[in-house]
Amino acid sequence: MALLNDEIVRNVTEMLTGLTNNVRLVVFTTKNGCEYCKEIVQLAQEVAATSPKLTAEVYDFDTARDKAAAYNITMAPAMVIVGARDYGLRYYGIPSGHEFSTLLYGIQRASEGKPDLDPQTLSFLNGLTQPVNIQVFVTPTCPYCPRAAILAYDMAVASDKVVADVVESMEFPELANRFNVMGVPLSVINANSRVEGAAPPYMIVDAIKAALA
Numbered sequence: 771m772a773l774l775n776d777e778i779v780r781n782v783t784e785m786l787t788g789l790t791n792n793v794r795l796v797v798f799t800t801k802n803g804c805e806y807c808k809e810i811v812q813l814a815q816e817v818a819a820t821s822p823k824l825t826a827e828v829y830d831f832d833t834a835r836d837k838a839a840a841y842n843i844t845m846a847p848a849m850v851i852v853g854a855r856d857y858g859l860r861y862y863g864i865p866s867g868h869e870f871s872t873l874l875y876g877i878q879r880a881s882e883g884k885p886d887l888d889p890q891t892l893s894f895l896n897g898l899t900q901p902v903n904i905q906v907f908v909t910p911t912c913p914y915c916p917r918a919a920i921l922a923y924d925m926a927v928a929s930d931k932v933v934a935d936v937v938e939s940m941e942f943p944e945l946a947n948r949f950n951v952m953g954v955p956l957s958v959i960n961a962n963s964r965v966e967g968a969a970p971p972y973m974i975v976d977a978i979k980a981a982l983a
Contacts, residue, residue: 773809774816782820785874789823789881791854798831798838800846806864806941810847813864817873823881842933845942849873853880858926863938867910872919872936885924891971895929900982902932904974907939907946907956917968918955925974 774782795814799807811828818826829837831846841850843860851859851873857880865873879885885892904922908915922934939946939954949958957965957974963981965973 772816773813779816779820782817782874786821786824786877789821789878791881791883792823792825793877793880794850794852795824795826795877796837796841796850796852797826797828798834798843798846798848798850799828800831802832804847806866807847809866810849810864813866814849817877824877845945847941851876851880854883857883858930858933859923860933860935861938862935863941864910865936865938868913868916869908869910869919869936869938872908872916872923875916875920876923879923879927883927885928887924887928887971891925891975892928894975894978895925895932898929898931898978900931901960902929902978902981903935903960904932904978905935905937905949905958905961907937907949907951907954907958909938909940909954912954914968915955918957921969921971921974922957925971 795818797811797814799811814826818824831838845862847863849861859876859880861873904925906919906922908919919936926932926934937945939951955968959977960981963977965977
């Protein structure tokens with residue numbers, strides 16, 4: 771049974787009609803307690819079928835260690851959104867509910883290779899000299915989470931120093947507990963600086979500065 775109904779397929783097809791460069795959805799699954807791995811693979815394949823610019827690849831995280839290491843994937847299930855190059859767009863868990871829009875946005879940004887950010891934020895990101903990892907904890911039922919996730923994706927596209935990991939917190943409870951995730955969205959920068967809520971770019975910039983200080 772398809773995950774995407776006919777109406778959603780039509781909408782996604784229309785949304786992804788203008789893709790510029792090819793995009794690969796690189797999916798990593800695991801046999802170790804993965805509740806939604808089958809659905810994640812099916813979702814990636816159904817989305818990929820909506821555009822000739824899209825393809826889906828599936829790897830077993832536990833056996834394809836070299837492939838996982840090449841994308842610095844440390845846990846599964848995970849999806850890497852790769853355009854003309856790897857912009858650092860990651861999604862851990864299943865991008866369902868409100869987070870389906872995050873996946874589609876990531877595909878568009880990876881295809882275009884151009885972020886949608888204000889000049890001041892772009893200037894800051896262009897000046898980065900140290901690596902930045904932005905982990906955005908989300909849930910599928912949170913209507914505000916895509917805004918935080920999309921901002922992280924834009925920042926990753928803008929700078930090769932930034933990697934954006936969107937994490938479905940209910941699928942990775944140990945990681946969520948480690949960072950004391952009490953509400954979503956929560957953005958954690960380099961594991962030591964955090965911003966709660968769907969914050970504007972300047973707040974994430976300030977958090978990055980604090981994390982690198």
